[in-house]
Amino acid sequence: MNITIVQGSILHEEVDAIVCPANSACHMGGEVGGFIKKVGGDEIEEEAISHAPVNVGKAVYTKAGVLKCRFVIHAPTMEEPGQKTDEQAVKHALEAALEIAEELGIRSIAIPGMGTGTGRVDFDEAAKVMFEVLNAHETESLEEVILVDVNEKMVKAWKKYQ
Numbered sequence: 375m376n377i378t379i380v381q382g383s384i385l386h387e388e389v390d391a392i393v394c395p396a397n398s399a400c401h402m403g404g405e406v407g408g409f410i411k412k413v414g415g416d417e418i419e420e421e422a423i424s425h426a427p428v429n430v431g432k433a434v435y436t437k438a439g440v441l442k443c444r445f446v447i448h449a450p451t452m453e454e455p456g457q458k459t460d461e462q463a464v465k466h467a468l469e470a471a472l473e474i475a476e477e478l479g480i481r482s483i484a485i486p487g488m489g490t491g492t493g494r495v496d497f498d499e500a501a502k503v504m505f506e507v508l509n510a511h512e513t514e515s516l517e518e519v520i521l522v523d524v525n526e527k528m529v530k531a532w533k534k535y536q
Contacts, residue, residue: 375513379536380522381529385413387484387520391435391445393471395488397455400426400434400448404455405491410446415439422448429453430463433470435478445478447471451489459493461503468507475516482518487528501531 384392384406394407400422402411411419421436425448428434433449449471452459468488475483488504489495508519521532 375508375511375516375519377508377519377521377536379529379532380520381524381526382522383524384484384486384522385410385441387442387522389443389482389484389518389520390480391447391475391478391483392438392441392443393447393449393483393485393488395467395486395491395493396422396428396448396450397457398427398429398450398453399423399455400428400450401455406486410441414441414446418446422446431466431470433467433474435474443484445480447474447483449488451493456492459489459495461489461495461499463493464489464495464500465503465507468504472507472511472516476514479515481515482520483516484520484522487523487525490525490528497525497527497531498534501528501535504532505535
């Protein structure tokens with residue numbers, strides 16, 4: 375599995391799926407989720423909410439509206455919208471997202487800094503746990519992981535662990 379780090383928008387990546395750090399209600403009002411909904415369409419959030427509640431450590435997928443990718447994988451890093459979270463929630467959310475990706479036979483996926491926006495997880499802590507999860511993941515279909523974030527601090531943190 376190849377891991378690439380990019381500074382930029384998750385929506386510009388040519389991948390099969392993108393990961394949306396979510397809350398258990400699957401409301402897409404946070405930083406990444408709000409942007410995905412604004413560009414991809416309200417139907418993404420409507421479909422996600424139909425699966426709610428989704429506990430931290432679980433994930434669901436939806437169609438991607440008008441986005442380039444085929445799927446959006448919603449992986450809660452917090453129970454309530456706007457709630458502060460921690461690196462253990464990031465770990466469990468990313469594990470759940472990767473599990474869904476494998477179930478769907480996804481070959482390429484773009485993942486933002488999980489829990490670092492609304493959830494306020496330290497960039498370095500998030501990067502460390504994300505690389506632990508990615509390095510431990512035994513893939514069946516996933517060939518390309520693109521870690522992508524608009525925040526330069528997140529990108530620098532990932533590069534420390536690459």
